[in-house]
Amino acid sequence: MTVNYHDLNLDAATDVNTLYARIQAAAVTVCTLPDDGQPGDRAFLAERDQCVNHAVARAVRSVRNSKLSAYHWLQINVWKHWTSEAPVALNSVLPLDSATP
Helix, strand or coil, X not given: CCCCCCCCCCCCHHHHXXXXXXXXXXXXXXXXXCCCCCCXXXXXXXXXXXXXXXXXHHHHHHHCCHHHHHHHHHHHHHHHHHCCCCXXXXXXXXXXXXXXX
8 A cells, every 4th residue: 555645745744744644543443344253352453553553653664754754653662651542743842953964
């Protein structure tokens, strides 16, 4: 599956957030087949989540954008430490509009 982002400016925090959401939605689509299992089945959910996590990581890596990579890093660390339901907006943590090395 291809995730298009030619319409986004990856120097803008909102567009980085948008691309990440697109990548995550595509990963869920690819990793969830209609007859893959029962929605409440823990083994199914664990397998799907692992697939989604790997697909998102590969997609982020393939874009080769430091701001997207930083946003992804924040997301995986927020999930590990706070088990929040909502992703953190990158511009609430890092100043994206400043120059990055």
